[in-house]
Amino acid sequence: MSKAEPLYRLQLLDIDLDKARRQLNEIEDALNSNPAVNHARTELAAAQLAQHKQSIEVKSLELEARSMDDRIKADEDRLYKGNIRTPKELVDLQHEIEILKRNRGAHEDNLLNMMLALDEAAEVVQRCQAAVDEATRHWQEDSVLLRETRSQLRDRISANEERREAICIAIPRADLATYTGLRARKAGGVAVSSMKNDACSQCGESPSSVLLQQARTGGNLALCNGCGRILFPG
Ligand SMILES: [Zn+2]
Incomplete structure (x- = not known):
């Protein structure tokens, strides 16, 4: 299994949490x-x-x-x-x-x-x-x-x-720290980029076959050479 998979699931949750919290703030404002x-x-x-x-x-x-x-x-x-x-x-x-x-x-x-x-x-x-x-x-x-x-x-x-x-x-602390840092820096809070046709969906960069292999089964997270995001093969 890709090491990025739990981070990808975490990101889906976090993006939804961001959206829900934003909506909640808007509703509180409208109620006040x-x-x-x-x-x-x-x-x-x-x-x-x-x-x-x-x-x-x-x-x-x-x-x-x-x-x-x-x-x-x-x-x-x-x-x-x-x-x-x-x-x-x-x-x-x-x-x-x-x-x-x-x-x-x-x-x-x-x-x-x-x-x-x-x-x-x-x-x-x-x-x-x-x-x-x-x-x-x-x-x-x-x-x-x-x-x-x-x-x-x-x-x-x-x-x-x-x-x-x-x-x-279930996520190693170092991976979580990488994820959290990227999410804070990257547009739209996207730290994990799902890959499409073996390319990064965020910047379009195609990783080398070694990096692609690392993204699929490696012991470490694979970071995109183009945008620095965590690559998730999907
Ligand atoms: Zn990229």
Whole structure:
């Protein structure tokens, strides 16, 4: 039997373990946080902030309106109580009241526009809240499936880890060290290259007949002259 055979079986397990662990990480990420929900929450926070600013604006305009009304009332009280002494004072006061009322009218228009804008801001908040609810519902639905897949992956990983240990027991320590070093260095974690038509499947190099014999039945591992991987005749 080729010395590379248990290493080849080990590599199949390790590649599958890598894949399963990667999938498991992706699933954990997807269960911990969801881009669609995060996006909807960000939009909601922005809409709430805009609504808050708008509401402060409206309150301030309402206060200003009340203070303008008070001033108009005070001036009108002075006008009707007959305390005015000269015609000039009367004309000045009437003029002042006229200006105050004109300003108050313009202020009312502004206030109404701001109140309309506040209503619109509240509607945007409602729409954003609905979007958050919907995205969260989808995420929860997806999560059921994700949790099932996670559980299957965990089972697959622990079964593979047990099989891995059993295989490793039978492999000489030096061979295992060669394999581990190559797997860390080589692309795709491929340390053992299965041969096709007596050539390395990874780099295409054809080994000498001596090396080929060593790969098949030798006491040492045969390493490809092209890429340095462990040759497995298959
Ligand atoms: Zn090679």
